[in-house]
Amino acid sequence: MRQESFKNDQAAITIFFDGPLWDNQPTATLGGFRSRNAKAGQAVLSQAIDFARTKGVSQIIGPMEGDTWHSYRFVTDSDGSPPFLMEPTNQAHELDVFKLAGFRQIGSYFSARVPLQQMRAPQPTRTDEFKIEIWDGKDAEGMFQQVYDLSAAAFANNPFYKAITRNAFMAMYMPIVPLIRKDLVLFARKPDGALTGFLFGIPNYAEAQTPKSVILKTYASLTKGAGRHLSHTFHTAAAKGGFQTAIHALIHDENLSALRSAAEGAEVFRRYGLFGLRLNG
Numbered sequence: 282m283r284q285e286s287f288k289n290d291q292a293a294i295t296i297f298f299d300g301p302l303w304d305n306q307p308t309a310t311l312g313g314f315r316s317r318n319a320k321a322g323q324a325v326l327s328q329a330i331d332f333a334r335t336k337g338v339s340q341i342i343g344p345m346e347g348d349t350w351h352s353y354r355f356v357t358d359s360d361g362s363p364p365f366l367m368e369p370t371n372q373a374h375e376l377d378v379f380k381l382a383g384f385r386q387i388g389s390y391f392s393a394r395v396p397l398q399q400m401r402a403p404q405p406t407r408t409d410e411f412k413i414e415i416w417d418g419k420d421a422e423g424m425f426q427q428v429y430d431l432s433a434a435a436f437a438n439n440p441f442y443k444a445i446t447r448n449a450f451m452a453m454y455m456p457i458v459p460l461i462r463k464d465l466v467l468f469a470r471k472p473d474g475a476l477t478g479f480l481f482g483i484p485n486y487a488e489a490q491t492p493k494s495v496i497l498k499t500y501a502s503l504t505k506g507a508g509r510h511l512s513h514t515f516h517t518a519a520a521k522g523g524f525q526t527a528i529h530a531l532i533h534d535e536n537l538s539a540l541r542s543a544a545e546g547a548e549v550f551r552r553y554g555l556f557g558l559r560l561n562g
Contacts, residue, residue, distance in 0.1 A: 283297070283298040283299055284296060284297045284298065284347070285298075285329075285332060286313070287325045287328040287329050287332070288325060289321055289324055289325060290321070291316060291317040291318060291321035292314075292315065292316035292317065292318075292321035292322045292324065292325045293313060293314070293315050293316075293325060294311055294312075294313060294314045294315075294322075294325045294326060294328075294329050295311070295312055295313040295329075295346070296309055296310070296311055296329045296332065296333055296341075297309060297310045297311075297312060297345075297346065297347040298336065298338070299347070300341075300342060300345065300347065300348070300443070301342075301348060301349065301441045301442060301443035302441070302443075303340055303342055303387065303441065303557055306339065306340060308338075308340050308341060308342050308557075309333050309336075309338045309340075309341050309342075310341065310342050310343055310344075310345040310346070310347055310348075310353075311326070311329055311341055311342075311343030311344060311345070312343060312344050312345050312346030312347060312351070312352065312353070313346060314326070314343070314344050314371075314375060315375075316372070316374070316375055316378065318374065319374040319377060319378055322374065322375055322378040323378050323381070323382070326378055326379070326382055327382070330382065330558070330560070333560065334560055338560060339559065339560055339561050340557060340558065340559045340560060340561075341384075341557065341558050341560065342387065342441070342555060342556065342557045342558075343379065343384070343555075343556060343557075344369075344371070344379075344555075344556075345441075345555065347443075348443040348445060349439070349441055349442060349443065350443075350445050350449075350450070350453065351453075352369050353369065353555060354369050354388075354390055354531070354553040354554060354555050355369070355371050355375070355376045355379070355553060355554050355555075355556065356369065356370065356371055356376070356551060356552070356553055357376065357386075357552050357553055357554045358551065358552040359550070359551045359552070360550045360551070362550055362551075363487065363488075364487060365392070365485045365487050365488070365494070365496055365528055365530065366483065366484075366485050366486050366487040366488075366496060367483075367496075367498070367530075368392070368487075368530070368531070368551075369531075369553065376554075379556050380556075382558065383558050384556035384557060384558045385556060385557060385558075386554040386555070386556055387555055387556060387557040388440060388441065388533070388554065388555035389533070389534040389552070389553070389554055390531055390532060390533050390534065390552070390553040390554070390555075391531075391532055391534065391539070391549045391551065391552050391553065392528060392529060392530050392531055392532070392549070392550060392551045392553075393528070393529045393532070393542050393543075393547035393548055393549045393550065394494070394526050394527065394528050394529070394547060394548060394550055395516075395526065395527050395529070395542075395545055395546050395547035395548070396525065396526055397516060397519055397520040397524060397525060397526060397527055398520065398525075399546055400516055400520075400545055400546060401544065401545055401546040402509075402512075402513065402516075402541075402544050402545040402546070404513055405506065405509045405510050405513055408506060408510070409472070410471070410472075410504060410506070410507075411469045411470055411471055411472075411477055411478070411504055411507055411510070412469070412470055412472075413467055413468070413469055413510050413511060413514045414467065414468045414469075414470060415463065415464055415466070415467055415468075415514075415518070416463045416464075416466035416467070416468065417463065418463035421455070421458045421461075422451070422455065424466070425450070425451060425454050425455065426447070426451070427468075427476050427479075428454075428479050428481070429447055429450045429451070430476070431476050431477075431478070431479055431501060431503065432450075432499075432501060434503060435501035435502065435503055436501060439533070440533065441555065457483075460483060460484075460486060461483060462482075462483070462484060462522070464518045464521075464522060465481075465482035465483060465484075465495065465515065465518060465519065465522075466479075466480070466481055466482070467479065467480040467482075467500075467511050467514055467515060467518075468480075469502055469504065469507040469510060469511055471504075477502060477503045477504040477507055478500070478501065478502030478503065478504060478507035478508060478510075478511055479499075479500065479501060479502075479511070480497070480499070480500035480511040480512065480514075480515050481498050481499045481500065482495055482496060482497050482498060482515050482519065483495070483496050483498055484496070484524070485528060492524070493524060493525045493526060494524060494525065494526040494527070494528055495519045495522075495524040495526070495527055495528070496527075496528045496530050497512070497515060497527055497528065497529050497530060498530055500512065500515075500538075508537070508538070508541065509541065512541060512545070515527075516545070527547075529542040529545075529547050531553065
């Protein structure tokens with residue numbers, strides 16, 4: 282991935298030139314932004330934008346480290362609770378730096394939490410179209426190979442989606458295998474065994490060695506209704522596993538998951554934004 286970094290004593294930022302599409306047009310992205318104060322942040326952001334112009338870039342989105350598989354989004358509103366595992370974080374002035382440079386919000390997201398003993402959603406109606414399986418803990422590499430294939434199909438039409446290679450995907454996920462609890466990794470399979478949905482949950486290890494909250498990190502399906510069954514099985518397994526709270530993490534406001542989260546009684550505690558800037562006005 283082509284990229285260029287800029288830094289001073291108190292701030293740093295990286296521009297990635299091969300970003301996803303925005304309004305069907307190619308973009309660059311800005312990621313890895315950290316600044317101790319607004320002035321230092323403004324300086325490196327201006328450098329990056331000016332450099333992008335010299336390279337013929339017409340629009341930039343950020344914060345995003347190249348694609349949506351990696352860290353992206355600013356926190357825009359919060360109840361002040363500590364960040365959960367793998368959640369993007371930023372200082373308030375870093376968001377202001379982007380806004381002052383002319384970036385506008387082009388994507389909205391949220392995280393919500395629900396006490397597992399207060400789940401409102403009823404058990405889904407039984408179906409013969411697929412069955413839900415809990416990962417047996419074996420062949421982690423083979424498991425993630427299947428997840429990669431289904432993700433590529435399920436996420437292809439998501440806003441700002443950009444495909445990554447199988448090797449890049451495996452390099453991201455294999456290191457976290459020791460953190461995985463097999464009862465929080467679920468599959469929906471057709472009668473012939475074909476994978477049609479998956480759900481990946483993980484304990485919130487940012488909390489403590491024995492966390493009380495669990496994160497519904499990612500789920501996707503290719504068959505109507507599979508997501509509802511996966512979600513119900515996840516919450517049931519989490520409650521049985523001794524967790525008190527489920528975190529529905531980093532959901533796009535317009536995703537079906539947003540409606541499902543609300544139906545399950547989850548309350549929003551954090552909001553996020555992705556921002557864009559057109560360099561040609």
